[in-house]
Amino acid sequence: xxxxxxxxxxxxxxxxxxxxxxxxxxxxxxxxxxxxxxxxxxxxxxxxxxxxxxxxxxxxx
Amino acid sequence: xxxxxxxxxxxxxxxxxxxxxxxxxxxxxxxxxxxxxxxxxxxxxxxxxxxxxxxxxxxxxxxxxxxxxxxxxxxxxxxxxxxxxxxxxxxxxxxxxxxxxxxxxxxxxxxxxxxxxxxxxxxxxxxxxxxxxxxxxxxxxxxxxxxxxxxxxxxxxxxxxxxxxxxxxxxxxxxxxxxxxxxxxxxxxxxxxxxxxxxxxxxxxxxxxxxxxxxxxxxxxxxxxxxxxxxxxxxxxxxxxxxxxxxxxxxxxxxxxxxxxxxxxxxxxxxxxxxxxxxxxxxxxxxxxxxxxxxxxxxxxxxxxxxxxxxxxxxxxxxxxxxxxxxxxxxxxxxxxxxxxxxxxxx
Numbered sequence: 001x002x003x004x005x006x007x008x009x010x011x012x013x014x015x016x017x018x019x020x021x022x023x024x025x026x027x028x029x030x031x032x033x034x035x036x037x038x039x040x041x042x043x044x045x046x047x048x049x050x051x052x053x054x055x056x057x058x059x060x061x
Numbered sequence: 062x063x064x065x066x067x068x069x070x071x072x073x074x075x076x077x078x079x080x081x082x083x084x085x086x087x088x089x090x091x092x093x094x095x096x097x098x099x100x101x102x103x104x105x106x107x108x109x110x111x112x113x114x115x116x117x118x119x120x121x122x123x124x125x126x127x128x129x130x131x132x133x134x135x136x137x138x139x140x141x142x143x144x145x146x147x148x149x150x151x152x153x154x155x156x157x158x159x160x161x162x163x164x165x166x167x168x169x170x171x172x173x174x175x176x177x178x179x180x181x182x183x184x185x186x187x188x189x190x191x192x193x194x195x196x197x198x199x200x201x202x203x204x205x206x207x208x209x210x211x212x213x214x215x216x217x218x219x220x221x222x223x224x225x226x227x228x229x230x231x232x233x234x235x236x237x238x239x240x241x242x243x244x245x246x247x248x249x250x251x252x253x254x255x256x257x258x259x260x261x262x263x264x265x266x267x268x269x270x271x272x273x274x275x276x277x278x279x280x281x282x283x284x285x286x287x288x289x290x291x292x293x294x295x296x297x298x299x300x301x302x303x304x305x306x307x308x309x310x311x312x313x314x315x316x317x318x319x320x321x322x323x324x325x326x327x328x329x330x331x332x333x334x335x336x337x338x339x340x341x342x343x344x345x346x347x348x349x350x351x352x353x354x355x356x357x358x359x360x361x362x363x364x365x366x367x368x369x370x371x372x373x374x375x376x377x378x379x380x381x382x383x384x385x386x387x388x389x390x391x392x393x394x395x396x397x398x399x400x401x402x403x404x405x406x407x408x
Contacts, residue, residue, distance in 0.1 A: 002407035044404070
């Protein structure tokens, strides 16, 4: 889970989830606490889906 | 008449501010700013900085197409004949930004170059698209970097085709150029082989690329039974940073128990990372390490268990060799403990 996808690709990560922003990859201080939690949950959900998915090469979810 | 050059720099070298200004939108100023003054001196009147583009590093990596467009527009507006970016040293996002600037200008047909430290992630991403010269890992190397960059830029501007990477000193771009040799390939190969057998030095004509790739593991089959661990390079540590993980060029990592914590709070956790604005991570460390959400999912039965310990370091100018070693250690420890999958978060 990272904000600069080309770096994740260049270091060889196989399952990549693009995130919100560099200083707050899994949050967004501009949102209300409830909305922010929802954003984080969606991203982690995506990560769990990625972990369950068979991939044959580097994949951005 | 002096050649006109556009210079790309970030918010820090532009004198606007540090991490708190990393989201700053790009601006174009006439003439030289910051390191541009040293460039003007090194260019010795043969070329000069016509305008400087200053852009926040976060903004640039988040808006690459927009910044690339601004670069080509600025070149056109000032009728510039070349572009120079940086130098970026070992600043990762700045390296990405400088690589983007130099490669966009080159793609538009303009002589261009940048410079950075050999471990800057911008190098791997952009070396095929731009001339990138080596620098030291920090700005103390400005005094050597600028004259070398200026000399190379003048060479490009004079229309001379640069020689190969080894001779000219730029990082290999992975471009093959036809060359005539007095001996045929078979003779050269045998000569090389004989040298190798004798244990003598030899120089290959085509280096095989080294890809740091691993075969992907199959997907997790039964998530509801699986133990998931968290690992981060975002520097989340217990308050006070007990293992003294350095804000940049970290030399260690930490293992921290989260026991039955439901949530990472600002009174117990903080970030030790010196490469991004810490405000948001310190307000709520779950913004970097999502313990709260994984606890919810554990409770709902979506995952089996969140592993009781997380691993953390600071990914900011960290030596690649160290990072690789720590990754192997952490992976082995987690595997031993029966952890089935890991979520890595990075800032």
